[in-house]
Amino acid sequence: SLQSSADGIRFLLVLCGLEFSWSCPRHCICYTAPTTVSCQAHNFLSVPEGIPPDSERIFLQNNKIHRLLRGHFSSNTVTLWIYSNNITYIEPSTFHGFTLLEELDLGDNRHLRSLAEDTFHGLNRLNALHLYRCGLSSLPNNIFQGLRNLQYLYLQDNHLKFLQDDTFMDLHNLSHLFLHGNRLWSLNQNTFRGLRALDRLLLHQNQIEWVDRLAFHDLKRLTTLYLFNNSLIQLSGQCLDTLPALEYLRLNDNPWSCDCKALSLWEWLKRFRGSTSSVGCQAPADMIDNDLKELRKEDFPNCSPTVPNSESRAQTNNVSGTVNPSLNHGGVVGSGGQTHIVHPSRPGRSRNCTKPRNRGKGKGDNEVMADKEDSSPDFTDGGKHDHTSPDGTVTRRKHKCTARTTVRPPSGVQQANNRATLSQSLLHVCALFAALIMTNIDFILR
Helix, strand or coil: CHHHHHHHHHHHHHHCCCCECCCCCCCCEEECCCCEEECCCCCCCCCCCCCCCCCCEEECCCCCCCEECCCCCCCCCCEEECCCCCCCEECCCCCCCCCCCCEEECCCCCCCCCCCCCCCCCCCCCCEEECCCCCCCCCCCCCCCCCCCCCEEECCCCCCCCCCCCCCCCCCCCCEEECCCCCCCEECCCCCCCCCCCCEEECCCCCCCEECCCCCCCCCCCCEEECCCCCCCCCCHHHHHCCCCCCEEECCCCCEECCHHHHHHHHHHHHCCCEECCCEEEECHHHCCCEHHHCCHHHCCCCCCCCCCHHHHCCCHHHHCCCCCHHHHCCCCCCCCCCCCCCCCCCCCHHHCCCCCCCCCCCCCCCCCCCCCCCCCCCCCCCCCCCECCCCCECCCCCCCCCCCCCCCCCCHHHHHHHHHHHHHHHHHHHHHHHHHHHHHHHHHC
């Protein structure tokens, strides 16, 4: 009779679409279809024992977990959220063999500070990697090696001062790279090499004061570039010439010098068909509070004309008066002086519209979880995802392109949150119904 009761309860839960797993860590909620363990916000100091080895989704956010070790999870995991904990150490082999893992969120672990080079090696299906607010001051060589399916990389709000050449070399499918809120001061020729699918690059709120003329040479599909709130005095127009698909550019809140060094940028801005922010002049004295975009040719007297051809790209930055700050900072000197022919293209051409990309799998309907922090970037100062000009007006495309989806958490987080309340209510109804049936069965047996 007891077996019949258990079978009856299982049948009811299956009908409700909320079949429980009979093995579940204490204080957690487990269910199947897909197999999920939800243990968020329970003040766990370590990963709880008893996580079923067939668990596809594991939610451990908003706890106080300190360490991640090999054996804490199984290689069947597809989605793993451990954001907003106290993680200080990740054993390098923790995720080895996790060939099914698609989303890994380690964000908001502010005392993590460092990662081993091979921490993420072998994660061939990884689509989204969250490392925001982890206290990282550097990234080891080859840390992203082999992550050829990665589309979203969240590195904002760390303490990164320098990016080594070819750090992102293997990320052939990366579409969104978030580096805002760090301490970067230079972008070298090979900083972004290999990112041929990149659509959006956010570099605002850093300390960038120097950009190599070839820093963006591989970013042929980039549509959005944010460089506002940095320390840029000048930026070569030839540097932006290597971005044929660019549609949105923000350069405001930099100490721009609107003398002869700004001529090539001024000429580029005159040709650009996309949307740009203001470019406020901070020098010389007679140009303060002017917008570089509004200046006229007569405002650049005695300036030698720029050379909009490949020869100018093969010369050193010092030709236009740029001093490589690596000489003063003791960092690695960029290779801007190397001969590298890049044929100029007219910026903002309409034929370079990017196609919408697959944003990754959505989560299932039956989900019990807390609200996941939206770690997607604020594309405007107000945190909206549309593109707004500095005066608050919404910009519109100058030419007809395939509509691009707005940036949101990559795995259906909002959809899951909206359905969590419904799932929980349904769960309570089914559980109550099952309890009533058990009571009746016990009464009959007596």
